[in-house]
Amino acid sequence: MLLNVACPPMDNNREAGRETAREAGREAFRKWVLIIVMHLVALLAWQAWITLGKVEPYIMPAPLDTFATLLEYDTYRWGHNTMITAASVFGGFWLAVIVGVTLAVLFSWSRILNDAFMPLIVSLNMIPKVALGPIFIVWFSYGLGPNILIAFSICFLPILITTTRGLADVEPELIDLVRTLRASRWQIFTKIQLPGALPFIFSGMKVAVVLAVAGAIVGEFIASEEGLGYLMMQVQVTLDTAGMFMAVLMITAVGVALYGIVLLLERLLVVRDARME
Amino acid sequence: MSTSEAFIQLDSVRKVYRSKREDFLAVSDVTFDVQAGELVAMVGPSGCGKTTVLKILAGLHSHEEGTVRIGSAADSFDAAKDIGMVFQQPLLLKWRRVIDNVLLPAEILGLNMGEARERAGHLLEMVGLSGFANSYPYELSGGMQQRAAIARALVHDPKLILMDEPFGALDALTREKMNLELLRIWGESGKTIVFVTHGIQEAVFLGSRVVVLTAGPARMADNFLVDLPHPRSLDIKTTEVFGDYTRRIYKLLGME
Ligand SMILES: Nc1ncnc2c1ncn2[C@@H]1O[C@H](COP(=O)(O)OP(=O)(O)O)[C@@H](O)[C@H]1O
Ligand SMILES: [Mg+2]
Secondary structure, X not given: OOOOOOOHHHHHHHHHHHHHHHHHHHHHHHHHHHHHHHHHHHHHHHHHHHHHHOOOOOXXXXXXXXXXXXXXXXXXXXXXXXXXXXXXXXXXXXXXXXXXXXXXXXXXXXXXXXXXXXXXXXXHHOOOHHHHHHHHHHHHOOOHHHHHHHHHHHHHHHHHHXXXXXXXXXXXXXXXXXXXXXXXXXXXXXXXXXXXXXXXXXXXXXXXXXXXXXXXXHHHHXXXXXXXXXXXXXXXXXXXXXXXXXXXXXXXXXXXXXXXXXXXXXXXXXXXXXXXX | OOXXXXXXXXXXXXXXXXXXXXXXXXXXXXXXXXXXXXXXXXXXXXXXXXXXXXXXXXXXXXXXXXXXXXXXXXXXXXXXXXEEEEOOOOOXXXXXXXXXXXXXXXXXXXXXXXXXXXXXXXXXXXXXXXXXOOOOHHHOOHHHHHHHHHHHHHXXXXXXXXXXXXXXXXXXHHHHHHHHHHHHHHHXXXXXXXXXXXXXXXXXXXXXXXXXXXXXXXXXXXXXEOOOOOOOOHHHHHOHHHHHHHHHHXXXXXXX
16 A cells, blocks of 8 residues: 555665565565464364373363364354354443543543542552452343443553553644644644554554453353353363363454454554554 | 844843742843844754744743744734744654645644645645655655655745754754755745754854854854855855854854
């Protein structure tokens, strides 16, 4: 996208640019091949270890046994349970994004709000959110509600903090420059602060994805009648380790899917140079 | 030349930075005039108060005593629209293409964007960036970014350009090149420019007038016209007249 910049007098640079683009393409291809190969090798090693080592399946299932559980839909209801877990994870995550960014914006507008509430929020964050699970059940009973809340409560602080930092990260001289033009606060916010905070928001979101998955699963362990976390507790009773492994893989897939969406949005919204790796 | 014609008049300006712990006298007694169309170079050691004077001109700082007047009967001045600023850092918005960075002041002032875009195109051509309108800042070198910052300072057609060590972060060669560019841009645009620097050679090379400030607190040490012909080339740096001017400033700053 960035390489088709028109710069007629700089043909040499353009050629050089095309060269480096080609090289970067090869580099990326090599990287992907390596990623796929290494994952396959890991799976093969796992299968070989179980088969050749004669490990008991209830201790450690082989990959093939693990994947075989996918065929027994009536026992596991993978689709349904995965959707339920995804709903908690996505619900808690996006709620955290909305609330975290909104609070950060309010705090950046009002010093008093910031000074009053920020310390309180940081103190509240010291509470182990997992310990709130049983209390949420009392308040909201079983189901999606409390799970979304646990996921939300565990992952909203990183978003609030990174957004706050991003909104404050403006060169004072740039503010001077726009102040000579009598820029309104709203103009400063929409043209400078908010777009400047986007890379920070995304770095907070990436941390939050992992936390949201953990929160939702803990919720399902303690307060659910469906979802992958609940499924794990169910099949654990029968020492169905293969089922548990598959559930873990599905949970991972939910997290990876959300992470992928966040990366995609970042790619669309944040200029390459501004991205925080 | 009578003072009533001056575009800018600073008279006995004094500035104290106040804080809870102590007051700090940054500028004690600065008096000078700037004629419309002049390029005044303000030179002095780091920390002597140059930026403070510039910010007073920009209306960003209040001052204690003295008067600051910008604009004359011949040249009206609207503080909201007639100032363009360039700093040591280009301060381009990373997420905007060069053209959209240049257009920022026009957006803030609510100007007609069609006309502004056309003007921005011409300005990019003038600063030698016409091929880079759609590039992002990170694709540009430091010198090119600073050219974009200059185009941005000109896009709303202000009467006064304030520059605070704009080439201070560039390497020596790029800096020389940018000095020449600035003189050309100044010649083409006819703007009044106040250019702050701690480079003595740079001040003499660029300034049609040089104002010398000495440190702690900023005091006017000298204010003289530079009688070197325009357009100037780097050759003049080797002339005797140029040497006389620089020596005069070195002496004032106690560096001889
Ligand atoms: N906002 C401020 N509050 C207090 N002191 C300041 C402030 N800005 C600048 N100063 C002080 O005023 C003096 C002059 O600063 P400045 O105008 O930035 O100098 P220069 O631009 O010549 O390097 C310095 O000693 C600096 O520490
Ligand atoms: Mg300064």
